[in-house]
Amino acid sequence: MAELEPIAERAVEAALAAGAGDAEAFCQDATGLELRIFEAEVESLTEAGERGLGLRAWLDHRAGYAYGTDLSEQGIREIAGGAVEAARAVDPDEHAAAPEAAGAAVPIPGLADPEAAAWTTERKLELALAVERAAREADRRVIAIETTVFVDDRGTVALASSRGVSGSFEITSCYAYLQAIAEADGDKQTGLGFGLGRSPAALDPDAIGREAAERSTALLGATKPASRTCPVVLDQTVAASFAGFIGGVLCADAVQRGRSPFAGRLGEEIGSSPLTLADDGADPAGLNSSPFDGEGTPTGRTTLIEAGRLGAYLHDSYTARREGGGARSTANAARAGYRSAPSVSTSNLVIAPGELSFEGLLREAGDGMYVTDVAGLHSGVNPVSGTFSVGASGRAISGGELAEPADEFTIASDLASMLAAIRAVGAEARWVPFGGSVSAPAILIGEMAIGGA
Amino acid sequence: MPGRPPEPLLDPELARRIVGRALRNGGDFAELFCEERSGLSLSIDESRVEGAQRGADVGAGVRVVIGETTYFAHVDGLAEADLERAADAAAAALSGERAEPAPLEPTAAPELQEIETDPAAVSAERKAELLRACDETARGAGGEVAQVQAGYSEARRRITVASSEGTFASDDRTRVRLGVQAVARRDGTVETGFETLGGHRGFEIVEDGAAEATAAKAARTALTLLDAQPAPAGAMPVVVGGGFGGVLFHEMTGHGLEADHIQKGASVYIGKLGEPVAQPFLVAYDDGRLPGEWGTDAIDDEGTPTRRTPVIEEGRITAYLYDLLRARKDGAASTGNGRRQSFRHLPIPRMTNTYIAPGEAEPEELIAEVDRGFYAVSFAGGQVDPTTGDFVFGVSEGYLIEGGEVTSPCRGATLIGNCLDVLGRIDAVASDFEVRTGFCGKGGQSVPVGVGQGHVRISELTVGGTSV
Numbered sequence: 071m072a073e074l075e076p077i078a079e080r081a082v083e084a085a086l087a088a089g090a091g092d093a094e095a096f097c098q099d100a101t102g103l104e105l106r107i108f109e110a111e112v113e114s115l116t117e118a119g120e121r122g123l124g125l126r127a128w129l130d131h132r133a134g135y136a137y138g139t140d141l142s143e144q145g146i147r148e149i150a151g152g153a154v155e156a157a158r159a160v161d162p163d164e165h166a167a168a169p170e171a172a173g174a175a176v177p178i179p180g181l182a183d184p185e186a187a188a189w190t191t192e193r194k195l196e197l198a199l200a201v202e203r204a205a206r207e208a209d210r211r212v213i214a215i216e217t218t219v220f221v222d223d224r225g226t227v228a229l230a231s232s233r234g235v236s237g238s239f240e241i242t243s244c245y246a247y248l249q250a251i252a253e254a255d256g257d258k259q260t261g262l263g264f265g266l267g268r269s270p271a272a273l274d275p276d277a278i279g280r281e282a283a284e285r286s287t288a289l290l291g292a293t294k295p296a297s298r299t300c301p302v303v304l305d306q307t308v309a310a311s312f313a314g315f316i317g318g319v320l321c322a323d324a325v326q327r328g329r330s331p332f333a334g335r336l337g338e339e340i341g342s343s344p345l346t347l348a349d350d351g352a353d354p355a356g357l358n359s360s361p362f363d364g365e366g367t368p369t370g371r372t373t374l375i376e377a378g379r380l381g382a383y384l385h386d387s388y389t390a391r392r393e394g395g396g397a398r399s400t401a402n403a404a405r406a407g408y409r410s411a412p413s414v415s416t417s418n419l420v421i422a423p424g425e426l427s428f429e430g431l432l433r434e435a436g437d438g439m440y441v442t443d444v445a446g447l448h449s450g451v452n453p454v455s456g457t458f459s460v461g462a463s464g465r466a467i468s469g470g471e472l473a474e475p476a477d478e479f480t481i482a483s484d485l486a487s488m489l490a491a492i493r494a495v496g497a498e499a500r501w502v503p504f505g506g507s508v509s510a511p512a513i514l515i516g517e518m519a520i521g522g523a
Numbered sequence: 524m525p526g527r528p529p530e531p532l533l534d535p536e537l538a539r540r541i542v543g544r545a546l547r548n549g550g551d552f553a554e555l556f557c558e559e560r561s562g563l564s565l566s567i568d569e570s571r572v573e574g575a576q577r578g579a580d581v582g583a584g585v586r587v588v589i590g591e592t593t594y595f596a597h598v599d600g601l602a603e604a605d606l607e608r609a610a611d612a613a614a615a616a617l618s619g620e621r622a623e624p625a626p627l628e629p630t631a632a633p634e635l636q637e638i639e640t641d642p643a644a645v646s647a648e649r650k651a652e653l654l655r656a657c658d659e660t661a662r663g664a665g666g667e668v669a670q671v672q673a674g675y676s677e678a679r680r681r682i683t684v685a686s687s688e689g690t691f692a693s694d695d696r697t698r699v700r701l702g703v704q705a706v707a708r709r710d711g712t713v714e715t716g717f718e719t720l721g722g723h724r725g726f727e728i729v730e731d732g733a734a735e736a737t738a739a740k741a742a743r744t745a746l747t748l749l750d751a752q753p754a755p756a757g758a759m760p761v762v763v764g765g766g767f768g769g770v771l772f773h774e775m776t777g778h779g780l781e782a783d784h785i786q787k788g789a790s791v792y793i794g795k796l797g798e799p800v801a802q803p804f805l806v807a808y809d810d811g812r813l814p815g816e817w818g819t820d821a822i823d824d825e826g827t828p829t830r831r832t833p834v835i836e837e838g839r840i841t842a843y844l845y846d847l848l849r850a851r852k853d854g855a856a857s858t859g860n861g862r863r864q865s866f867r868h869l870p871i872p873r874m875t876n877t878y879i880a881p882g883e884a885e886p887e888e889l890i891a892e893v894d895r896g897f898y899a900v901s902f903a904g905g906q907v908d909p910t911t912g913d914f915v916f917g918v919s920e921g922y923l924i925e926g927g928e929v930t931s932p933c934r935g936a937t938l939i940g941n942c943l944d945v946l947g948r949i950d951a952v953a954s955d956f957e958v959r960t961g962f963c964g965k966g967g968q969s970v971p972v973g974v975g976q977g978h979v980r981i982s983e984l985t986v987g988g989t990s991v
Contacts, residue, residue, distance in 0.1 A: 108591075108787065111592060112592045113591065113592065113593065114592070114593040114594070114595055115592070115594050115595065115616055116595040116597075117595070117596040117597075117612045117613070118596075118597055118867065119596075119598055119599075119612075120582075120597075120598075120599055120867065122599065133573075134575045134576075134577075135574075135575065135576040135577070136576065136578065137577075137578045137579070138578065138579045138580075139579070139580055139581060139599035139600065140579070140581065140599075140600070148579075149579075152577035152578075152579075155577065155647070156563075156575035156576060156577050156647075157575065159572065159575040159647035159648065159650070159651055160565070160571075160572045160574070160575045160651070161571045161573065161651075163571060191616070213788075214787070214789075216787055216788075216789045216910070217787070251788065251910050258910055259910075259911060260908055260910050260911060294985075297756045297757060327568060327569060327670070328669065328670055328706070329706070331713075409578060410576070411574070411576060445906040445908070445914075445915045446906045446915040446916065446917050446937065451917075452713075452715065452934075454706055454713045455712070455713040455714070455934075457934060457935045458935065459754070459917065459935045459936060459937040459987050460915065460917070460937065461906070461915025461937060461939050477911075477913060478913055478940070478941070478985070479987070480756075480939055480987025482935055482937075482987060484935075519756070521756040521757075521937070521939070521985070521986070521987030522985075522987075523758070523985075
């Protein structure tokens with residue numbers, strides 16, 4: 071797949087020939103296998119192959135983007151023409167300009183696992199079937215599994231620009247998840263189990279299946295808790311979802327455009343002292359890691375919140391230029407693929423673990439709620455004001471221990487109050503693919519509003 | 524483009540050959556899906572037009588079905604070699620005897636939606652002007668409007684489907700959509716208003732002041748919400764607004780009627796066919812043929828003509844929504860609900876335009892009968908667990924109802940409940956019917972759907988708010 075770089079270079083030339091002052095090309099080639107299992111049979115097997123080009127063109131501080139999948143000379147010329155035409159449609163912006171080359175990127179060990187290629191479709195199928203079987207065998211009350219999904223991807227990306235940006239890397243990833251349905255005494259509950267890594271070898275089918283079984287059965291017999299204000303423990307997956315939201319409003323474009331409750335708060339206390347949050351695009355264990363970001367800037371670690379104090383926002387080259395005063399890109403120009411222009415986003419978020427075990431967190435909470443799932447986070451949080459109210463399920467905490475299951479309730483607060491109310495962070499972190507890619511421990515919030523019966 | 528029959532993306536002879544090639548190692552069914560998509564999007568933020576983006580996707584997906592198993596492969600490009608590659612990859616996992624496809628029978632040319640003004644023929648400058656007009660209108664609504672963002676997008680999607688059952692059908696779909704978000708600020712309070720306008724229509728849908736009216740409405744909502752109080756928490760009567768309020772029905776009933784959920788035991792509507800689930804006056808449809816609406820197509824993505832399917836009549840469930848595979852399993856016919864995000868995805872049962880049919884009451888009457896309750900005008904989104912029927916919705920615009928009147932706006936409210944409970948508690952539907960644009964996500968695929976209704980009243984529903 072080494073021929074991606076010459077394609078990217080040709081695309082840059084084509085854009086310059088079409089009238090662009092500067093241009094940047096992103097080329098991607100990806101193949102993947104997706105298996106869906108239902109009742110111990112293959113429901114679908116998908117062989118995916120795609121290859122495309124995304125091109126940014128600048129014309130006197132105006133930027134345009136175009137993408138396409140036809141990588142012939144003619145196809146590239148059309149994409150180049152489209153990008154230049156798009157640039158002509160927008161208003162000039164003094165900060166819009168091609169990113170400068172920002173030094174050599176350091177390869178990330180293990181980003182592409184060579185072992186992954188050795189797995190045959192048959193072995194992957196066995197693994198996916200084992201995930202489903204593990205959930206069924208874990209508990210008699212698991213009556214069905216809604217689709218078990220296994221995905222294995224391999225991709226190469228290449229980047230080139232008229233400002234000397236140039237590079238490519240290969241990446242592999244693999245994940246599996248399933249939703250178990252448990253039933254007892256007429257009550258049905260569902261629970262998710264998941265695992266992820268760089269190759270199928272990193273997945274533990276028993277653990278994935280068992281998690282789905284445990285999550286679904288733990289909720290059986292759940293009732294609506296009483297409306298009140300009380301301590302709340304967020305499990306790792308829920309903590310990750312919230313961290314993703316906080317990471318979003320710490321992106322400089324949200325801040326600069328007045329869409330962040332944390333605008334103008336650099337250096338101030340925005341959370342309580344147990345909270346330390348970093349973005350790390352070079353963590354070998356993070357699923358969103360890469361040697362350089364979507365604009366070619368070498369990745370690294372940015373501490374966003376240190377012991378409750380706001381230390382930094384996340385930047386790409388545009389927001390850094392707009393910020394001025396020597397601000398630099400933190401290598402957070404993210405690409406969702408070649409079909410969209412890069413934009414500022416978190417890479418991997420890392421919540422620094424605290425000292426309390428899970429049991430310790432429950433004891434510290436005393437009486438409250440343990441939240442294991444939230445629904446509607448994407449729609450229930452206002453990113454501008456930070457207020458939210460989301461659907462939740464989990465268990466009551468009574469006398470410092472887990473008590474009866476609860477569902478159909480809401481937790482409501484605002485991001486600022488929630489961060490200020492963090493009382494403790496758990497010691498055991500886990501990589502979670504919600505809220506982006508987040509390494510999250512469980513978190514104890516001293517006080518939140520529960521909306522229930 | 525009105526009246527023009529859709530042009531197939533490939534020669535029927537080539538299509539037949541590819542379908543045959545996909546069946547060379549056996550299979551009960553094979554299908555070739557070809558697609559050509561092109562689009563433009565443009566936005567305005569901080570009164571500056573930006574984010575201009577053009578894109579083109581061309582490719583095909585081939586699937587072979589044997590028993591309950593589907594083998595699927597997709598490729599970029601529509602050249603003969605690309606199609607052969609997809610057919611070979613899909614057939615690779617099978618090892619049976621060659622199966623013979625039926626001869627292709629081109630279906631009667633479907634009736635396309637009327638597109639008065641092809642958006643691709645309108646200059647980018649005109650679209651930029653439209654966004655500037657939205658920005659000015661929203662900012663002109665009041666001094667407290669602090670930010671305006673608007674996005675315009677257009678796409679044309681041409682498809683051709685050929686299958687081993689003889690299907691050979693094409694569609695040509697043009698969609699235009701505008702979204703406007705206004706942010707109002709007063710001291711430390713920040714509120715947003717969001718409105719959309721869109722359809723299976725041409726550029727005409729945003730012309731003649733329609734775009735500006737959308738912007739004005741978004742600004743008005745944001746300004747109104749500045750006076751919002753924390754939402755109440757607890758169970759109470761809830762009146763749901765017309766138009767986008769229909770997302771509640773989409774989530775709590777529409778998804779549960781999709782046949783894949785039914786067949787997998789992941790729906791609360793299993794065994795409810797013919798059973799009463801709502802009061803006898805309630806009627807609801809999934810209608811893929813509503814002229815010009817966002818979820819409308821001439822055929823679905825398996826070549827089945829779309830239609831109007833009554834899903835609730837006289838308060839009883841009357842139909843599930845089928846694609847070809849799920850229909851075959853139940854010995855039923857496809858209802859024209861086999862949809863896919865693109866050639867890179869497998870078709871699954873999806874809604875088109877799904878709505879509660881209008882009643883006769885005026886919206887004001889529904890509210891006048893409530894002593895203390897909540898008025899949910901619009902939602903930021905929602906989620907439902909199809910197995911348990913538990914759902915949650917974020918309310919983007921909501922008000923208290925006190926003494927039969929709409930009083931203070933509320934912030935931070937969610938509605939939380941269970942589908943069957945709530946469906947049974949709908950006690951009135953108003954006549955102010957309207958369909959709005961939505962993007963529905965399912966199984967990792969997003970498709971345009973229309974949601975709609977007149978005002979609907981639920982006698983009791985839990986409102987989750989911060990005011991305990």
